[in-house]
Amino acid sequence: MTRNSRRWATVAAAFLAAAPVLAGCGTGMDANTSRPYHATEAVTVRQNGIDVSQAFFLGPESGSQIAAGGAAPLYMxxxxxxxAPDQxxxxxxxxxxxxxxxxxxxxxxxGQGVRIGTPTPTIVVDGLKQPLRGGESIKIQLQFxxxxxxPVTVPVITRSREFATLAPASGGGQGATPSASPSVSPTEGATASPSPSPSTTE
Structure with missing residues (x-):
């Protein structure tokens, strides 16, 4: 086993040891479409010197769905x-x-930030086991x-209103595969303020 293989095996083992579950009902997805989602209302998580904010999965257009087997891109x-630098x-x-x-x-x-998902989304949840209609929440774990x-609980928002111009996963979010390099852009005006002791705020 190569060094890279061992590292990814360790990451996978750590993930499985704390396997996240989706928020909500027994199907694993919790739909709450009663009110629109705004990026400024997104959950902010501050832990171990990392701030995660404005995180969401881009779902389908309003009134539509991403079919099972499709993909939803992550923006954050x-x-x-x-x-110290991190990855x-x-x-x-x-x-x-x-x-x-x-x-x-x-x-x-x-002291710097990046925006993931623009201009082209690359981090996706692929091979969806159930359709996504928007309003669900998906629990993920970011490995640094x-x-x-x-851990972060990420809402699924519809591709409408201010999100209508965002790019879905390659191929319209149907079984897409990300491109070869991560899509990140500097977070405009991003500054690093001192973090409190490790905690998660939801």
Whole structure:
């Protein structure tokens, strides 16, 4: 087994040891479409020097669905407020939901942020076990080289209103495969403020 294989095996083992489940009902997805989602209302998670904000999966257009077997891209902002560089090296999701794919590590320099998903989404949950209509919540685990595993509950929003121009997963989100390199852009005006002791705020 190569060094890289051993590292990914360790990441997989860590994920399975703390396997996340989807929020809500027994099917693994909790639909709540009673009110629109706004990125400014998104959950912010601060843990081990990493800030995760404005995280969401892009779902289908309003009134439609992403069929089982399809894919939903992940959009989010990351800020590294630690003193040392870090990397996002993996994304875990309950196998009952689908398969999370990250094409390559995402570099996080100290005091800087990146926006994942623009201009082209690359991190996706593929091979969905159930259709997505928007309004569901999916629990994921972000694996960082230094910060470790950070759990985040991510809403699925419809591709409408201010999100209508965002790109779905390649091929319209139907069984898509991400491109060869991660799509990140500097978070505009991102600054790293001192993080409190490791905690998760929802």
């Amino acid at each position: 902002s990351l800020v590294n407020s630690a003193q 996002l090296v993996g994304v875990g999701v309950d196998p009952a939901v689908g398969t999370a794919k990250i094409p390559a590590p995402v570099e996080l320099k100290p 080289a230094n910060a470790g595993i950070i």
